[in-house]
Amino acid sequence: MSDARRYVELDGPFPMYRGGSLPAVTVAYETWGEPRGRGANALLLFTGMSPSAHAASSRDDASPGWWEYMIGPGKPIDTERFFVICINSLGSCFGSTGPASTNPATGRAYALGFPKLSVEDIAAAAHRVCLALGVERVHTVAGASLGGMVALAYAMMYPGTYRDLVSISGALMATPFAIALRTIQRDMIRADSAWAKGDYAPDAGPVEGMRVARELGVLTYRSPDEWLQRFDRERVAADADASNRPFETTFQVQSYLDVNAIRFAQRFDANCYLYLSQAMDLFDAAEHGAGSLEAAVGRIDARRALVAGVSSDWLFPAWQQRQVADLLRQAGVEVTFRELESLQGHDAFLTDTDRFAPMMAAFFSGAPGPG
Amino acid sequence: MSDARRYVELDGPFPMYRGGSLPAVTVAYETWGEPRGRGANALLLFTGMSPSAHAASSRDDASPGWWEYMIGPGKPIDTERFFVICINSLGSCFGSTGPASTNPATGRAYALGFPKLSVEDIAAAAHRVCLALGVERVHTVAGASLGGMVALAYAMMYPGTYRDLVSISGALMATPFAIALRTIQRDMIRADSAWAKGDYAPDAGPVEGMRVARELGVLTYRSPDEWLQRFDRERVAADADASNRPFETTFQVQSYLDVNAIRFAQRFDANCYLYLSQAMDLFDAAEHGAGSLEAAVGRIDARRALVAGVSSDWLFPAWQQRQVADLLRQAGVEVTFRELESLQGHDAFLTDTDRFAPMMAAFFSGAPGPG
Numbered sequence A, B: 001m002s003d004a005r006r007y008v009e010l011d012g013p014f015p016m017y018r019g020g021s022l023p024a025v026t027v028a029y030e031t032w033g034e035p036r037g038r039g040a041n042a043l044l045l046f047t048g049m050s051p052s053a054h055a056a057s058s059r060d061d062a063s064p065g066w067w068e069y070m071i072g073p074g075k076p077i078d079t080e081r082f083f084v085i086c087i088n089s090l091g092s093c094f095g096s097t098g099p100a101s102t103n104p105a106t107g108r109a110y111a112l113g114f115p116k117l118s119v120e121d122i123a124a125a126a127h128r129v130c131l132a133l134g135v136e137r138v139h140t141v142a143g144a145s146l147g148g149m150v151a152l153a154y155a156m157m158y159p160g161t162y163r164d165l166v167s168i169s170g171a172l173m174a175t176p177f178a179i180a181l182r183t184i185q186r187d188m189i190r191a192d193s194a195w196a197k198g199d200y201a202p203d204a205g206p207v208e209g210m211r212v213a214r215e216l217g218v219l220t221y222r223s224p225d226e227w228l229q230r231f232d233r234e235r236v237a238a239d240a241d242a243s244n245r246p247f248e249t250t251f252q253v254q255s256y257l258d259v260n261a262i263r264f265a266q267r268f269d270a271n272c273y274l275y276l277s278q279a280m281d282l283f284d285a286a287e288h289g290a291g292s293l294e295a296a297v298g299r300i301d302a303r304r305a306l307v308a309g310v311s312s313d314w315l316f317p318a319w320q321q322r323q324v325a326d327l328l329r330q331a332g333v334e335v336t337f338r339e340l341e342s343l344q345g346h347d348a349f350l351t352d353t354d355r356f357a358p359m360m361a362a363f364f365s366g367a368p369g370p371g
Helices: A119-132 A147-159 A178-189 A192-197 A208-219 A224-230 A250-266 A270-282 A285-289 A293-296 A318-330 A343-350 A353-365 B119-132 B147-155 B175-190 B193-198 B207-221 B224-230 B252-267 B272-281 B287-288 B292-300 B318-330 B345-351 B353-367
Strands: A008-014 A023-031 A042-046 A083-087 A139-144 A162-168 A302-312 A334-340 B006-015 B019-032 B042-046 B083-087 B138-144 B162-168 B304-310 B334-340
Touching: A008 A119, A023 A119, A042 A119, A083 A119, A119 A147, A119 A270, A139 A147, A147 A162, A147 A270, A147 A285, A147 A293, A162 A208, A162 A318, A162 A353, A178 A192, A178 A208, A178 A270, A178 B175, A178 B207, A178 B224, A178 B252, A192 A208, A192 A270, A208 A250, A208 A270, A208 A343, A208 B175, A224 B175, A250 B175, A285 A293, A285 B147, A302 A318, A302 A343, A302 A353, A318 A334, A318 B138, A334 A353, A343 A353, B006 B119, B006 B353, B019 B119, B019 B224, B042 B119, B042 B147, B083 B119, B119 B272, B138 B147, B147 B162, B147 B272, B147 B287, B147 B292, B162 B318, B175 B193, B175 B207, B175 B272, B193 B207, B207 B252, B207 B272, B207 B345, B252 B272, B287 B292, B292 B318, B304 B318, B304 B353, B318 B334, B334 B353, B345 B353
Parallel strands: A042 A083, A042 A139, A139 A162, A162 A302, A302 A334, B042 B083, B042 B138, B138 B162, B162 B304, B304 B334
Antiparallel strands: A008 A023, A023 A083, B006 B019, B019 B083
16 A cells, blocks of 8 residues: 555545435545645646546655656646645545445445445545645646546535636536446446455455456547557467467457456456446536536636547547536636647547646646645 | 248368368358349348348348348349349358357367358358359449458459449458457457356357447447437436436436347357457458558459448448548549448448438449349
8 A cells, every 4th residue: 555645534424415325434645745825735636437546656655656747846737836635536446435445334345335426426525635634725626537527526516615627538427428338347347247246255356347347448548540550450479360269369459458457457346446437427517507507517616727638539529528618618717728639539648748748737837826 | 030041051171261161061141133144133242240141021031131221122222123142141140150050070069169260251151152043243242341341352352253342331451449349349258157168058158248248339330429419318217316226227328228239149149249250350351462452452353333431430430441442443443432421330331221322222323234
């Protein structure tokens, strides 16, 4: 476990957005930089579906984080200016309470006894962390992918508690296509007999189901054109054709999928995956405006917002980024909107440094020095 | 079993394109219309991955076929002019020899003892059917999806045995993205313990694995924009949120996937699916030109060709259709190329009657009356 990881314990019951509650909640987080002026220089950061709160390396944990190029001294999110707080989502399995955590009422994992999880619950838990840290109003609330959804929900739920907003490859709701994709991933996990309706031992989970679900995840996070350039039809060294055995690995792209997926399946809890996945499907910002998206986004009182996405993303497509930007403008927010021509699909914010780093640096350099 | 289905028995050994052979081969087919002039009015039709040879209804089998709107008296493929022969692919499970067929050497299903299947084997078996029917030179060889690949392979393998060529949403090779998608589908089936390394009883196959693989298939055959228009975020009648049970069906798009996939999983053999799926990955037309696509397509001596695809297809993308058209033109073929602005993705040829029927009718009406 990371030495940089910190925890906030929230007294229960913690009410869940779609019903039910948790008797107590732990939220794991990491921070970079120093707080100033009761957190007036704080940047609250939400993650995608699968990362931990370890967004970047630090003195306490030198291992690279999931947004290493973005966060640090002199980097686009400059930790000499900002006090960055990254949250491990409620429902995840890297220190925060989730379906893999022990239910104090039974002494066993919550598993499917965990109440239905929503994007709003992740936002609410993070808000409580800010209050526990003495941060009443952050400078910026930010996130990408699921984290973009959470940042938008946070901004609707807690007006007055932030100044600026960053939503990258997020969305105000899941499209039917994204819902279908995630439904198939969940079906893969549930079809694995080791899943056992969620009641598996910690070391005997549905690794095969998780592996295949992650393969599909990896596929949907990138773009067809990127893979054409990167792999084309290049074959693996030991060509399976020689053996004439069926269904062996023949192409580089198959090997890439496989390696990535096995690594993931071994470290992520299946029930947590199912809950977080469904939370994304269920998110519908219009719920915060009595059915009206305009009214919902109208609740956001950010001064400035950066809304960005990439043209090759088909999970959180470009039109959904434009929708966020347009509605924020209607709400009177000063919006910087960027549709980046990246080949790298939904995951571009993690890998396309050349496009994302300058964009973020420009947005924050335009900001008055916090604190 | 269909009363319209006919069979040709081919004496073995039938040599397979990538090695090995079959001791004997049965090929199932259906026909419509009457042959004239030793088959000079024949249209040889190849199917996508999963259909049988039942492309259209007839007096012997009144049930609708997979291309019902396209084939029949007065329809775009007019059976008053054409003698249509539709082939059930070698390797499939609707009457033709495949992994589910009995291996005469063992008295049990071939299963993984079936030799590696290639697009070229499907073409070769069909060519033998034509010869058995006394058809030495067909008027047109045609196919869509996998059938488009087979039609192209046929045209490269058997110059001089056809006059015109129709390739719809086909390709000269699989892209890495399509390979990845199909690899994931195969992994889903193989991850089902009921698959038992291919050695399952006919009534105890990996139905769960097939169901999920088909869900992904259905997803990839359509387009995100179509589903947005068709389903949006419409919920199913009995809203699962009321029960607060996790992972129930909430959205119409989930229900659509589910119904379609269960139907398919119950009627298609898993090993046949695996073999046909891999055959598409392995197809590389350049093999017919000593590594050169230009040389390979240069072998095609069609007089006219129709090459068509749709803009929203990401399995056999539009650029692959343009590639076929460009190379055929270089080879001296008179090419009609259409990139249709259909929302319906790869499967548009099955469902987008308004765009496909007039295009096919126009192509064939331009043709001199066959026979």
